[in-house]
Amino acid sequence: MSAIKLDGTAVARAIRDEVAAGVSALGRAPGLTVVLVGESPASVVYVRGKEKAAREAGMRSEILRLPASTSEREVLAAVARLNADPDVHGILVQLPLPAGIDAQRVLEAIDPAKDVDGFHPVNAGRLLIGLPGFVPCTPAGIIELLKRGRVPLAGRHAVVLGRSNIVGKPMAILLLRENCTVTVCHSHTPSVQTVAAQADLLVAAIGRPGYVRGDFVKAGAAVVDVGIHTLTDEAAVRAVFGADEAKLRTLREKGSVLGGDVRPHEVAERAGWLSPVPGGVGPLTIAMLLKNTLDAARRCYASV
Numbered sequence: 001m002s003a004i005k006l007d008g009t010a011v012a013r014a015i016r017d018e019v020a021a022g023v024s025a026l027g028r029a030p031g032l033t034v035v036l037v038g039e040s041p042a043s044v045v046y047v048r049g050k051e052k053a054a055r056e057a058g059m060r061s062e063i064l065r066l067p068a069s070t071s072e073r074e075v076l077a078a079v080a081r082l083n084a085d086p087d088v089h090g091i092l093v094q095l096p097l098p099a100g101i102d103a104q105r106v107l108e109a110i111d112p113a114k115d116v117d118g119f120h121p122v123n124a125g126r127l128l129i130g131l132p133g134f135v136p137c138t139p140a141g142i143i144e145l146l147k148r149g150r151v152p153l154a155g156r157h158a159v160v161l162g163r164s165n166i167v168g169k170p171m172a173i174l175l176l177r178e179n180c181t182v183t184v185c186h187s188h189t190p191s192v193q194t195v196a197a198q199a200d201l202l203v204a205a206i207g208r209p210g211y212v213r214g215d216f217v218k219a220g221a222a223v224v225d226v227g228i229h230t231l232t233d234e235a236a237v238r239a240v241f242g243a244d245e246a247k248l249r250t251l252r253e254k255g256s257v258l259g260g261d262v263r264p265h266e267v268a269e270r271a272g273w274l275s276p277v278p279g280g281v282g283p284l285t286i287a288m289l290l291k292n293t294l295d296a297a298r299r300c301y302a303s304v
Helices: 008-026 041-056 070-086 103-109 121-129 136-149 168-177 192-196 234-241 247-255 282-302
Strands: 031-037 060-066 091-092 157-161 181-185 199-202 222-225 229-231 258-260
Touching: 008 136, 008 258, 008 282, 031 041, 031 070, 031 247, 031 282, 060 070, 070 091, 070 103, 091 103, 091 192, 121 168, 136 168, 136 282, 157 168, 157 192, 168 181, 168 199, 181 192, 181 199, 229 234, 229 282, 234 247, 234 258, 247 258
Parallel strands: 031 060, 031 091, 157 181, 157 199, 199 222
Antiparallel strands: 229 258
16 A cells, blocks of 8 residues: 555645635735744744745735844734734734743734634634634644545544644544544553554644654554654654655755654555645645635625
8 A cells, every 4th residue: 555645735736726816806905914023043934935925825915023122012012003903814923932922922912803823712712612713724724635635534533643722632623523533642642552543534743753653553544744843864864764765865965854743654555645744734834824814804804
């Protein structure tokens, strides 16, 4: 058996095309503002990617850059100004925030109607009880990936590795909505491998490179790899990818290789479907952010 590739790049492209068509039909450009506090290199790269994608979809996209020395009070004041700005439909605060700023307090200050990341407690609560609201982008993207990849969901046993507020918990709720039977594994779960091997659908969001090995996977199961890790030495690359000469060559040429929570060379021989890293879940996060922003604009204009 060789797993069918769950191509997140292709699905994300389709979603972004749909969003661009929706923006054109709306007749008014939705506004997305990303709040960036400090100059973390990784955050700068992520934010630029979001800005570029939004503009390609026909949206107005701005980055509100604040120095790392900005106080929590000043960040909250900036969020309040964006909440009051009728031209801003979506607000995203790039995490992590510098030390001394309470990220949860900042996220709770965002108007839930503009919370396109889906992290506000109001949106989390609406997700839990099945009401319309904004859903965190990564788990929402995973559902799109599975549906468009024609992976059966209803009646299947899904196992989620990880219980974060960003991925694990909302992922479990979304899978329940799709009529899966859901098990969530975490750091206190005994015999994670035994539980995972019972899954028809395994979502790996545990944050440990190469954690999921072949014996974690039931034959024919769908496996979604949410992990993203920068591997910088040969031992780490071999642990995740085995003797993959292409990956080792990339390491020698570029100094690093991206890997996930799954060992693809082991899992692909057992799984029915597998999302790659890179090119799996990653591209979907930005695509769903754009979709949420378009939805926020539609709701705003519908209420006028």
